[in-house]
Structures are given as structure tokens and as C-alpha cells.
Amino acid sequence: MSLLSHLARRDFLKLGAGAAVxxxxxxxxxxxxxxxxxxxxxxxxxxxxSHLDSLDMKPDAPAEVRGEFAPRQTALPGIQxxxxxxxxxxxxxxxxxxxSLSHGENGHLPGTHRLLTGSTMPxxxxxxxxxxxxxxxxxxxxxxxxxLRPRKDGIPNGxxxxxxxxxxxxxxxxxxxxxxxxxxxxxxxxxxxxxxxxKMDAFALPDGTDPVRVEGxxxxxxxxxxxxxxxxxxRDHQRRAFELLNSGRVAGAFRLDREPxxxxxxxxxxxxxxxxxxxxxxxESGVPIVQANMGIVQSWDTHVDNWGKLKTRLLPWLDQALxxxxxxxxxxxxxxxxxxxxxxxxxxxxxxxxxxxxxxxGRDHWARVYxxxxxxxGVVGGRVIGKSDRSGTSPVTTSYTPFDIGxxxxxxxGVDPESEIRDPQNRPTRVCPGTPMDILFQNK
Numbered sequence: 001m002s003l004l005s006h007l008a009r010r011d012f013l014k015l016g017a018g019a020a021v022x023x024x025x026x027x028x029x030x031x032x033x034x035x036x037x038x039x040x041x042x043x044x045x046x047x048x049x050s051h052l053d054s055l056d057m058k059p060d061a062p063a064e065v066r067g068e069f070a071p072r073q074t075a076l077p078g079i080q081x082x083x084x085x086x087x088x089x090x091x092x093x094x095x096x097x098x099x100s101l102s103h104g105e106n107g108h109l110p111g112t113h114r115l116l117t118g119s120t121m122p123x124x125x126x127x128x129x130x131x132x133x134x135x136x137x138x139x140x141x142x143x144x145x146x147x148l149r150p151r152k153d154g155i156p157n158g159x160x161x162x163x164x165x166x167x168x169x170x171x172x173x174x175x176x177x178x179x180x181x182x183x184x185x186x187x188x189x190x191x192x193x194x195x196x197x198x199k200m201d202a203f204a205l206p207d208g209t210d211p212v213r214v215e216g217x218x219x220x221x222x223x224x225x226x227x228x229x230x231x232x233x234x235r236d237h238q239r240r241a242f243e244l245l246n247s248g249r250v251a252g253a254f255r256l257d258r259e260p261x262x263x264x265x266x267x268x269x270x271x272x273x274x275x276x277x278x279x280x281x282x283x284e285s286g287v288p289i290v291q292a293n294m295g296i297v298q299s300w301d302t303h304v305d306n307w308g309k310l311k312t313r314l315l316p317w318l319d320q321a322l323x324x325x326x327x328x329x330x331x332x333x334x335x336x337x338x339x340x341x342x343x344x345x346x347x348x349x350x351x352x353x354x355x356x357x358x359x360x361x362g363r364d365h366w367a368r369v370y371x372x373x374x375x376x377x378g379v380v381g382g383r384v385i386g387k388s389d390r391s392g393t394s395p396v397t398t399s400y401t402p403f404d405i406g407x408x409x410x411x412x413x414g415v416d417p418e419s420e421i422r423d424p425q426n427r428p429t430r431v432c433p434g435t436p437m438d439i440l441f442q443n444k
Contacts, residue, residue: 037339037377037412039283042291045344047301052392054082055371056099068307084315087323093382096374100386100395106365111345113174118406118432133171137178142186155286158186165297179424193274200254253285267324272317276325306362339377339412350391403434411436
């Protein structure tokens with residue numbers, strides 16, 4: 001198993017060890033559609049960004065709704081966003097801002113499951129402790145892609161960075177392949193790319209081992225496997241490990257030290273910035289989907305000190321990193337083939353509140369309406385889609401769900417969301433129940 005350390009497998013998979021064992025399911029024929037993107041970067045605002053203090057401000061609402069920030073004019077006439085997002089405001093021509101995202105789940109764990117998988121959590125229970133990561137989860141997008149379109153070139157179908165979503169005894173669901181089993185799990189990068197000593201040891205051969213010796217070991221294993229002995233799942237893990245070790249393209253993507261200093265500075269010398277820089281390098285190496293977690297779980301869960309946290313760290317870090325990402329994708333000619341999705345699991349309550357025992361106010365969970373950003377991959381930028389009411393409480397136009405985001409991600413990658421997979425009861429079902437957000441790609 002040492003060769004599979006790149007998946008942080010012992011840590012990533014034991015989180016769901018108490019749940020149902022992953023099933024070895026037959027792969028159905030892939031129902032394909034022509035996608036406009038070759039890759040997707042999902043920027044996960046874990047905890048839930050306050051739409052009222054960022055992308056859908058209500059400056060004319062009462063003080064208990066509008067909050068402390070002032071709006072600023074964007075490059076789009078008549079469109080305003082938060083004063084603490086100046087770089088995003090200047091680049092709105094690239095972005096479709098959706099202000100009518102909506103669903104009915106206000107809990108972090110099941111809400112995150114919806115965002116990361118495009119589906120409702122199967123067998124959702126009543127408490128968070130019963131809803132942690134398990135093999136009963138629906139597969140994340142990288143896992144769905146890996147199951148429907150497996151590859152054997154050493155390039156993973158998906159990477160999650162810079163850490164798993166874990167807090168105390170709770171591990172957020174929807175982060176891996178769920179009931180599809182460990183063989184479809186995405187690669188997990190469990191290191192901070194902004195750390196001075198950041199590197200991926202998984203791509204370094206053990207001391208005293210050269211590529212020729214590795215190939216010799218691989219040939220010996222294949223000879224032994226030809227007898228049909230051994231665990232098929234473990235043999236598959238071994239095969240993937242060898243493929244990854246031989247893939248110099250992916251290994252090189254993790255060498256952030258090869259980036260010019262000015263580029264690293266442009267993204268921001270923090271976890272947000274360096275995570276999106278690494279995401280850009282990974283999609284350049286051929287990885288089709290990268291999930292970049294912006295912060296630890298609940299970083300954007302601003303029940304307390306909402307405006308202080310947003311102003312001093314969260315919004316400036318995100319603003320700088322997104323600006324650098326879009327600028328570079330455009331300059332490299334990759335924006336048209338890279339769909340960038342920016343969303344949390346929900347928004348925040350319209351009414352400002354103060355938790356018992358606290359003195360600094362914030363906002364609580366609110367899934368009824370919130371905002372997200374979409375760019376690249378054929379998205380028609382420079383516009384706002386959807387609208388919330390005067391207090392940012394509910395959508396007043398067509399709403400879109402996390403399931404629709406999931407269907408959009410699959411469709412962008414050329415996977416029909418109606419492609420068939422088998423659930424734990426071996427029943428045929430579509431990989432994603434949502435409807436692709438075609439409006440993103442229509443110039444109207």
C-alpha cells in the first residue's frame with residue numbers, strides 16, 4: 001500500500017470504515033454528450049459564503065439585513081458586488097453571476113454532499129454524527145467520471161486539495177466515490193501548497209530504487225497476477241500506483257517551486273492562492289477535475305464575526321486567487337476549455353443575528369437562496385442570472401440547485417448526467433438527477 005500514499009488512502013478511506021463496503025459494480029456503457037470543457041475547477045467555499053455580503057448585496061434594505069459592507073460598481077454597468085472584491089469586480093466580463101441558487105438543506109454535511117456529488121445523500125440520518133463520510137454516499141464528480149470513463153495513463157480523473165473536509169469527529173460526506181468503491185476515489189492532496197516545504201512524496205521513488213527496478217517489480221507482479229490469485233481490488237490499487245509513478249506530467253504539476261516568484265505572489269502567498277495555482281497546474285497536466293477547498297470545513301460559516309472574517313481574510317484571499325486564475329487561464333488560451341465553478345453549500349441568513357454567549361454578530365445557514373460564480377468552458381460571462389427578493393430571502397426568478405450544478409459539471413466534461421450507474425441495491429439510476437444549466441452557455 002505504500003505506493004498508494006498519493007491517495008492518503010489510509011486516512012481518507014478509514015473515515016467511512018464503519019459504513020457499507022463499496023461494491024464492485026459493472027460499468028455500463030457511457031452515455032456521452034459533447035462537452036465544451038476539457039476540465040473543471042470546483043472552488044468550494046466550505047461553510048457557506050454570505051451572499052448578502054459579497055455577490056448579492058442589498059444596500060437599500062434595513063440595517064439588520066444589509067450588514068456592514070458597501071457595494072462597489074463592477075465593470076458591468078448597473079451591477080454591484082462587495083467593496084472587498086475589487087479584482088472580481090474588474091473582471092466581471094468573464095463571469096456569469098447566478099443569484100438564484102436554491103435548495104432545501106440547511107445542514108453543513110448533507111448540504112456539502114449535494115454540492116460535491118450533485119445528488120441527495122442516500123439514507124440521510126437525523127444527526128451529523130450519522131451523516132459522516134461513508135460508503136453509502138453518492139460518488140463525487142471525479143469518482144463518477146472515473147467509473148464511467150476510466151483511464152490507464154497514470155493521470156487521475158480527479159484531485160481534491162489541499163485537505164479532506166474534517167472537523168473533530170465529523171468528516172464531511174460526498175468527498176470520495178461512496179458506493180462505487182475505493183477504486184474510483186479521487187486523489188487526495190493532504191498538504192498545504194502554501195507551506196515552504198510543500199511537495200508530494202508519492203512521486204518520489206524509495207531510496208535505492210530506480211525506474212528500471214520499478215518496472216521489474218511491475219513485471220513480476222503482472223506475472224504473479226496472471227495466475228488469478230490475490231485480491232482484485234488490491235491489484236487495481238497497485239496498477240494505479242505504478243501508472244502514477246510513471247506519469248511525469250502529474251508529478252511535475254506539484255512542483256510549485258518551478259513557478260516564477262511573481263506568479264506565486266500574484267495568486268497570494270496563502271492556502272487559497274496556492275491551492276488555485278496548483279489547481280491550474282493540475283488541469284494543465286491533464287487532470288479533468290480539481291476540487292479546491294477554500295479553507296477548512298466551515299471557514300465561511302460566519303455565525304460569529306461575519307464581517308471581520310470576510311474583510312480581513314476570506315474575501316481578499318478569494319478575490320486575489322480567482323483574479324490570478326482567470327487571468328492566467330485566459331492568457332494561456334485555456335479559459336474556453338476550463339469551467340470554473342465557485343460555490344458553497346448554501347448562503348447565510350438575511351437577518352443579522354448574535355449567537356447566545358457571543359457579542360459579535362454574524363449570519364446563520366440559509367439555503368433558500370444564495371449566489372455562485374461560473375466562468376470558462378463556454379460560459380457566456382459578463383452578466384447576472386437570476387434574482388433574489390429585496391431582502392435576499394428567496395429567489396424571485398427561476399432557481400437552480402446543487403443538482404443542476406452537478407449536471408452542468410458532468411455535461412461540460414462530455415458526460416451525460418443521465419448516464420447509468422448502479423446504486424447499492426444494484427438498481428440502475430442516473431449519475432446525476434439535476435438539469436444542466438444551459439442558460440450559462442446561452443447569450444441571452
